[in-house]
Amino acid sequence: MPVVAPQPLPKIASGIAGFDAISKGGLPRRRTAKRALSLAASPVVNSLLAAVPRRDYERLLPELEPVALTYGEALYEPGQRVRHVYFPTDCHVSILVMAEGKAIEVGLVGREGMVGIALAMGVEHSPVRALVQGSGAALRMRGDAFLEELARCTPLQREVQRYAYAKLAQARQTAACNRFHLVEARLARWLLMTGDRVRSDQFHLTHEFLADVLGVRRVGVTNAAGDLQRRKLIGYHRGDIAILDRGGLEAAACSCYGIVRNLAS
Amino acid sequence: MPVVAPQPLPKIASGIAGFDAISKGGLPRRRTAKRALSLAASPVVNSLLAAVPRRDYERLLPELEPVALTYGEALYEPGQRVRHVYFPTDCHVSILVMAEGKAIEVGLVGREGMVGIALAMGVEHSPVRALVQGSGAALRMRGDAFLEELARCTPLQREVQRYAYAKLAQARQTAACNRFHLVEARLARWLLMTGDRVRSDQFHLTHEFLADVLGVRRVGVTNAAGDLQRRKLIGYHRGDIAILDRGGLEAAACSCYGIVRNLAS
DNA sequence: CCGCGTATGTTCGGGAACGAACAGAAAACA
DNA sequence: TGTTTTCTGTTCGTTCCCGAACATACGCGG
Numbered sequence: 001m002p003v004v005a006p007q008p009l010p011k012i013a014s015g016i017a018g019f020d021a022i023s024k025g026g027l028p029r030r031r032t033a034k035r036a037l038s039l040a041a042s043p044v045v046n047s048l049l050a051a052v053p054r055r056d057y058e059r060l061l062p063e064l065e066p067v068a069l070t071y072g073e074a075l076y077e078p079g080q081r082v083r084h085v086y087f088p089t090d091c092h093v094s095i096l097v098m099a100e101g102k103a104i105e106v107g108l109v110g111r112e113g114m115v116g117i118a119l120a121m122g123v124e125h126s127p128v129r130a131l132v133q134g135s136g137a138a139l140r141m142r143g144d145a146f147l148e149e150l151a152r153c154t155p156l157q158r159e160v161q162r163y164a165y166a167k168l169a170q171a172r173q174t175a176a177c178n179r180f181h182l183v184e185a186r187l188a189r190w191l192l193m194t195g196d197r198v199r200s201d202q203f204h205l206t207h208e209f210l211a212d213v214l215g216v217r218r219v220g221v222t223n224a225a226g227d228l229q230r231r232k233l234i235g236y237h238r239g240d241i242a243i244l245d246r247g248g249l250e251a252a253a254c255s256c257y258g259i260v261r262n263l264a265s
Numbered sequence: 266m267p268v269v270a271p272q273p274l275p276k277i278a279s280g281i282a283g284f285d286a287i288s289k290g291g292l293p294r295r296r297t298a299k300r301a302l303s304l305a306a307s308p309v310v311n312s313l314l315a316a317v318p319r320r321d322y323e324r325l326l327p328e329l330e331p332v333a334l335t336y337g338e339a340l341y342e343p344g345q346r347v348r349h350v351y352f353p354t355d356c357h358v359s360i361l362v363m364a365e366g367k368a369i370e371v372g373l374v375g376r377e378g379m380v381g382i383a384l385a386m387g388v389e390h391s392p393v394r395a396l397v398q399g400s401g402a403a404l405r406m407r408g409d410a411f412l413e414e415l416a417r418c419t420p421l422q423r424e425v426q427r428y429a430y431a432k433l434a435q436a437r438q439t440a441a442c443n444r445f446h447l448v449e450a451r452l453a454r455w456l457l458m459t460g461d462r463v464r465s466d467q468f469h470l471t472h473e474f475l476a477d478v479l480g481v482r483r484v485g486v487t488n489a490a491g492d493l494q495r496r497k498l499i500g501y502h503r504g505d506i507a508i509l510d511r512g513g514l515e516a517a518a519c520s521c522y523g524i525v526r527n528l529a530s
Numbered sequence: 531c532c533g534c535g536t537a538t539g540t541t542c543g544g545g546a547a548c549g550a551a552c553a554g555a556a557a558a559c560a
Numbered sequence: 561t562g563t564t565t566t567c568t569g570t571t572c573g574t575t576c577c578c579g580a581a582c583a584t585a586c587g588c589g590g
């Protein structure tokens with residue numbers, strides 16, 4: 001079976017590792033992000049939460065539960081009721097549409113966004129699968145608490161809505177991309193996007209997993225990746241992928257990379 | 266050139282034709298739709314507007330300008346500022362993503378929705394092209410007036426948000442569909458969806474136009490359509506398309522048809 | 531250090547769609 | 561009426577990707 005099987009529920013972070021590891025990162029902060037509020041003695045590293053004014057944030061804080069998400073964990077399954085929303089702080093999550101046993105990625109969420117927009121838009125059941133793709137920390141919140149806060153806090157509402165629209169635009173671009181672009185270009189785009197999310201040029205991903213998110217055969221990934229490697233754009237070894245030549249990889253990727261990145265604004 | 270060239274601005278309806286033609290239709294009304302308010306002496310036939318309570322609606326009415334949209338007219342071009350939102354009452358509009366000279370449809374809007382969600386979500390410039398695909402009547406509203414009303418009217422806000430999420434889900438499903446399904450199945454789905462929008466089994470569309478919305482060559486459409494015709498599922502003649510066997514066509518279409526229809530709820 | 535699971539590489543035949551080009555036929559127009 | 565435009569049908573060689581199957585290589589646990 002290609003995609004990792006669903007697992008029980010996310011475990012509580014066993015040591016909030018990663019939280020302070022990020023704080024030194026050069027994340028371009030949002031306007032309201034200069035507060036240094038203490039959640040485990042670290043600043044707010046999720047862009048959406050960073051939009052919440054200090055006063056509101058303090059009320060909201062006890063509702064935010066730090067969790068450690070691990071590779072392969074499914075946060076939502078299609079048709080399931082959405083009980084929690086997640087704000088990644090140091091991990092990223094794939095949004096997958098399932099069709100006839102196959103899967104394909106239609107969105108990617110990192111610390112710039114949230115998982116569970118459906119709730120914010122008045123929809124209680126997720127039509128998609130949300131799969132943790134890069135292990136790490138996130139903040140989890142109960143659905144009803146989130147909705148309450150959303151109703152109360154206009155800045156958060158604004159940010160969430162803009163983010164939701166970015167997701168829409170991203171999904172639309174992906175629809176076009178899936179139709180027009182070759183596997184190799186799509187692979188390159190996807191590696192770049194993942195690199196952006198993990199803020200590193202190295203990460204761990206098997207061809208099998210890549211085949212799933214791209215909606216192609218594993219062999220298709222092997223060929224495309226092999227070609228990229230021959231051209232010294234990437235290197236990999238048993239799942240350890242490294243971006244060697246970012247510029248070259250961007251040239252190999254389709255224009256959708258730049259378009260989607262700009263959409264996220 | 267495949268897609269019809271952009272045109273100036275929509276003209277004002279020269280005789281509000283179509284408005285009363287619809288009123289007898291058996292549209293499944295929304296819960297709040299039993300009011301019989303008079304806009305050109307006819308009830309509200311747009312589902313989103315139907316969510317507006319009577320009191321708010323009366324204030325909103327003068328802002329709604331009836332316009333006649335004609336086939337091929339572009340309501341938005343990519344990158345353009347969104348000045349108006351449109352509520353189709355008796356027409357439908359394609360949302361297209363442009364990529365390298367080619368186009369592909371990523372959404373379809375009829376009387377169940379609106380064109381210009383971007384504005385409602387806090388985004389001022391449309392990343393997509395909105396092309397009138399079935400001529401007919403719509404209600405147009407200035408962007409700022411719409412935003413004002415949105416802020417004031419919670420029921421409208423709710424409906425618009427749910428609709429926006431439906432659009433997101435639709436775009437995602439389309440992304441998967443574009444990747445996995447054959448031209449013939451996608452064509453069948455698309456004909457069914459259009460039939461739903463125009464509430465008829467007959468409409469006018471050339472192969473050339475179909476090729477554009479499906480993102481394939483015209484020849485691809487000719488072949489697929491020829492096959493569907495041979496199987497007596499559809500009939501056509503120089504752009505006049507008729508669905509002959511709806512059940513059969515649904516069988517020929519991919520499951521995305523049912524999925525997307527249910528999402529629209 | 532052996533074996534087995536996981537990850538990657540390679541091959542083969544086949545099908546769907548592509549780009550390009552041309553032909554016929556119906557409608558629109560002059 | 562004849563001419564032009566629009567719409568549809570058909571062909572050809574090519575490319576990309578598919579499904580299936582098999583071969584190798586690494587690394588962990590016994």
